[in-house]
Amino acid sequence: MYRSHVLICGGTGCTSSGSAQVIDALEKELKKNDLENEIKVIRTGCFGLCALGPIMVVYPEGAFYSMVRPEDIPEIVSEHLLKGRIVKRLLYQETVEADTIKTLDNTDFYRKQMRVALKNCGVIDPENINEYIAYDGYQALGKVLTEMTPAQVIDTIKASGLRGRGGAGFPTGLKWSFAAKYDNDQKYVCCNADEGDPGAFMDRSILEGDPNVLIEAMAIAGYAIGASQGYVYIRAEYPIAVKRLSIAIKEAREMGFLGKDIFGSGFDFDLDIRLGSGAFVCGEETALMTSIEGHRGEPRPRPPFPAEKGLFQKPSVLNNVETYANIPQIILRGAEWFASIGTEKSKGTKVFALGGKINNTGLVEVPMGTTLRTIVEEIGGGIPNGKKFKAAQTGGPSGGCIPAEHLDVPIDYDNLIAIGSMMGSGGLIVMDEDTCMVDIAKFFLEFTVDESCGKCTPCRIGTKRMYELLDKISKGKARMEDLDQLDKLAHYIKENSLCGLGQTAPNPVLSTIRYFRDEYVAHIKDKRCPAGVCKELMNYYIDETKCKGCTLCARNCPVGAISGNVKEPHIINRSKCIKCGACMEKCKFGAIEKH
Amino acid sequence: MKSLAELQALRDKMKNNMGIRNDDEAKARIVVGMATCGIAAGARPVLAAFTDEVSKRGLNDVAVGQTGCIGICQYEPVAEVFMPGQEKVTYVKMTEEKARRVVAEHIVNGNVVTEYTIGANAK
Numbered sequence: 001m002y003r004s005h006v007l008i009c010g011g012t013g014c015t016s017s018g019s020a021q022v023i024d025a026l027e028k029e030l031k032k033n034d035l036e037n038e039i040k041v042i043r044t045g046c047f048g049l050c051a052l053g054p055i056m057v058v059y060p061e062g063a064f065y066s067m068v069r070p071e072d073i074p075e076i077v078s079e080h081l082l083k084g085r086i087v088k089r090l091l092y093q094e095t096v097e098a099d100t101i102k103t104l105d106n107t108d109f110y111r112k113q114m115r116v117a118l119k120n121c122g123v124i125d126p127e128n129i130n131e132y133i134a135y136d137g138y139q140a141l142g143k144v145l146t147e148m149t150p151a152q153v154i155d156t157i158k159a160s161g162l163r164g165r166g167g168a169g170f171p172t173g174l175k176w177s178f179a180a181k182y183d184n185d186q187k188y189v190c191c192n193a194d195e196g197d198p199g200a201f202m203d204r205s206i207l208e209g210d211p212n213v214l215i216e217a218m219a220i221a222g223y224a225i226g227a228s229q230g231y232v233y234i235r236a237e238y239p240i241a242v243k244r245l246s247i248a249i250k251e252a253r254e255m256g257f258l259g260k261d262i263f264g265s266g267f268d269f270d271l272d273i274r275l276g277s278g279a280f281v282c283g284e285e286t287a288l289m290t291s292i293e294g295h296r297g298e299p300r301p302r303p304p305f306p307a308e309k310g311l312f313q314k315p316s317v318l319n320n321v322e323t324y325a326n327i328p329q330i331i332l333r334g335a336e337w338f339a340s341i342g343t344e345k346s347k348g349t350k351v352f353a354l355g356g357k358i359n360n361t362g363l364v365e366v367p368m369g370t371t372l373r374t375i376v377e378e379i380g381g382g383i384p385n386g387k388k389f390k391a392a393q394t395g396g397p398s399g400g401c402i403p404a405e406h407l408d409v410p411i412d413y414d415n416l417i418a419i420g421s422m423m424g425s426g427g428l429i430v431m432d433e434d435t436c437m438v439d440i441a442k443f444f445l446e447f448t449v450d451e452s453c454g455k456c457t458p459c460r461i462g463t464k465r466m467y468e469l470l471d472k473i474s475k476g477k478a479r480m481e482d483l484d485q486l487d488k489l490a491h492y493i494k495e496n497s498l499c500g501l502g503q504t505a506p507n508p509v510l511s512t513i514r515y516f517r518d519e520y521v522a523h524i525k526d527k528r529c530p531a532g533v534c535k536e537l538m539n540y541y542i543d544e545t546k547c548k549g550c551t552l553c554a555r556n557c558p559v560g561a562i563s564g565n566v567k568e569p570h571i572i573n574r575s576k577c578i579k580c581g582a583c584m585e586k587c588k589f590g591a592i593e594k595h
Numbered sequence: 596m597k598s599l600a601e602l603q604a605l606r607d608k609m610k611n612n613m614g615i616r617n618d619d620e621a622k623a624r625i626v627v628g629m630a631t632c633g634i635a636a637g638a639r640p641v642l643a644a645f646t647d648e649v650s651k652r653g654l655n656d657v658a659v660g661q662t663g664c665i666g667i668c669q670y671e672p673v674a675e676v677f678m679p680g681q682e683k684v685t686y687v688k689m690t691e692e693k694a695r696r697v698v699a700e701h702i703v704n705g706n707v708v709t710e711y712t713i714g715a716n717a718k
């Protein structure tokens with residue numbers, strides 16, 4: 001028995017902020033103090049508070065240390081683990097109260113959250129199946145195989161109201177019932193772990209923090225539709241996730257949760273991983289299946305839908321990682337429990353990857369129907385440097401922006417569509433007043449132009465033309481007709497593209513025009529970028545009255561655009577200036593302005 | 596895995612190993628004073644004996660922890676036992692053997708080992 005457990009986040013976020021070195025240092029220090037048989041070190045998945053990584057939690061006290069560095073380890077070991085004195089200086093400051101510590105659940109970041117899909121992330125050791133089992137792991141699979149018929153499983157999922165978390169929000173139970181309907185010698189269950197949206201990392205975090213939940217859920221899906229083989233399609237750029245899932249599959253096979261005659265029920269199911277090389281279009285369901293088959297990942301026309309002819313032309317079900325992560329709990333806690341969370345048409349919770357101009361960047365899970373305001377202001381801790389909220393982008397390159405006027409709309413599938421965005425997979429990027437909406441639209445279009453597979457013309461050429469128009473606008477070279485042209489093109493592409501990539505690509509443009517038309521007009525008519533982002537439309541000036549002639553700017557200008565004598569006001573040569581902003585950053589007197 | 600019952604048995608066993616990560620469960624807590632004075636007086640082996648005895652007996656809802664100086668340095672090593680719904684009991688001048696007896700009699704059987712308590716020793 002260990003008298004203390006130390007959990008350290010080994011997710012991708014904390015790993016890149018150095019958690020591996022912290023674990024190393026801790027293990028060495030424990031050994032040095034002869035504590036290795038008393039204190040257990042566990043490498044977990046993501047806790048969600050990535051901005052404060054590396055994160056370390058010590059039980060039984062539940063002390064939550066943030067931004068831990070290897071240099072801090074000797075103090076934590078000798079003070080806390082040996083002598084039992086919590087090192088308050090290193091705690092997550094919000095948990096420190098006068099003489100006690102607050103539990104994590106009571107901090108602003110966690111209080112309004114509800115963890116269903118992320119239930120085990122940051123709680124268990126993802127490389128040890130026994131810890132998953134301790135938290136009721138594989139109970140749902142056992143229940144399904146020994147007490148329920150496939151039809152009952154499907155009915156339960158239907159009754160729960162669960163909808164796909166991969167983007168479109170299709171009812172999961174219904175999808176399973178379609179695939180169950182077709183008789184075939186072979187059917188397949190697939191998992192979409194491609195996660196190509198820039199800024200999204202929910203699925204990765206589930207795979208890294210709780211890989212067994214996916215295995216269990218896919219086996220349940222296999223039983224429900226009558227499939228004996230599953231594939232997880234995961235991008236090779238997620239090495240930690242791939243490793244943990246591989247370990248979990250191996251352990252699950254050894255324990256008999258995968259393989260033949262599971263739970264003595266006669267049901268066989270096995271699972272394999274297929275690596276994708278990171279093309280956004282491969283997240284589209286038909287392209288994904290084509291890619292698993294070993295071909296170039298291009299979409300194919302539907303119908304036939306995958307439920308009828310999917311992978312290898314066999315009836316198949318494809319679901320997103322987070323969708324699956326809800327399944328075992330729906331089975332164990334019941335459809336009514338799940339349906340009691342959320343809004344009328346969107347049940348359960350949603351995980352968001354919170355990023356951009358926000359204090360607590362990280363992973364949050366909230367009940368459907370939570371307002372954007374709660375997420376940004378309370379959970380996210382607001383916007384840094386006292387800046388004002390301008391908009392949030394959901395749904396990545398397929399979605400749209402939500403302006404401040406809609407901060408109080410309860411977030412669910414249908415409300416997001418109504419205000420011109422979409423749930424998408426759950427990327428949520430917060431933008432402040434310094435963000436230019438034309439520039440944002442251009443950023444996403446650039447992404448789709450790159451990622452369009454080129455199979456169909458509206459998407460391949462259309463998105464390129466849209467990008468060119470946006471580029472013209474951002475450079476002050478556009479006319480008002482171009483704005484109409486952009487709008488027309490957007491609708492044409494939406495209606496005529498073969499797959500979801502093209503069909504949704506214009507969304508960021510349409511929604512920014514809808515809410516920030518005046519900003520487009522300012523670029524076109526006044527040749528002005530109100531947020532001061534578009535380089536072509538602004539210039540740097542030195543205010544003679546403030547310039548002390550310290551020469552610092554001139555010495556830092558990479559292209560020698562600044563001239564002037566010592567102690568005399570300097571000037572910027574506009575024809576040489578590349579608008580890098582270095583001078584403005586360096587000037588100690590605030591003499592340099594841009595407009 | 597052949598049956599649900601087998602899985603449930605495994606779960607219960609595994610859950611016990613992880614018990615201390617559950618911070619809201621009501622459970623007995625043993626706290627050993629581990630400040631410099633305590634360590635100098637031999638608190639380390641006492642702490643280890645508590646952990647060992649609790650583990651041997653499979654008392655997975657009992658947490659063994661440490662704390663700083665309790666302020667009665669002449670009585671070190673000191674251990675405090677907190678049981679749900681009861682007053683805290685302070686044991687003084689602990690040894691490994693005493694620690695094992697406290698687990699057996701106080702934690703398991705609910706009888707305070709009066710002769711080791713601060714009351715019996717403060718003269």
Ligand SMILES: Cc1cc2nc3c(=O)[nH]c(=O)nc-3n(C[C@H](O)[C@H](O)[C@H](O)COP(=O)(O)O)c2cc1C
Pocket residue numbers: 163164165166167168169170172192193194195196197280281282283284285286318319320321323324425499500501
């Ligand atoms: C271009 C494109 C990219 C997509 N990328 C993903 C992805 O990375 N992950 C995902 O789960 N779904 C993605 N989807 C949605 C899938 O096609 C599919 O709807 C989803 O995986 C179904 O699972 P669900 O019903 O559980 O949401 C993408 C769709 C399109 C059109």
Ligand code: SF4
Pocket residue numbers: 281299451452453454455456457459460497498499500501502503
């Ligand atoms: S819409 Fe774009 S990504 Fe989809 S098939 Fe056409 S070209 Fe390829």
Ligand code: SF4
Pocket residue numbers: 540556557558559560561562572576577578579580581582583584
């Ligand atoms: S913005 Fe950059 S290039 Fe222009 S003057 Fe300043 S330092 Fe030089």
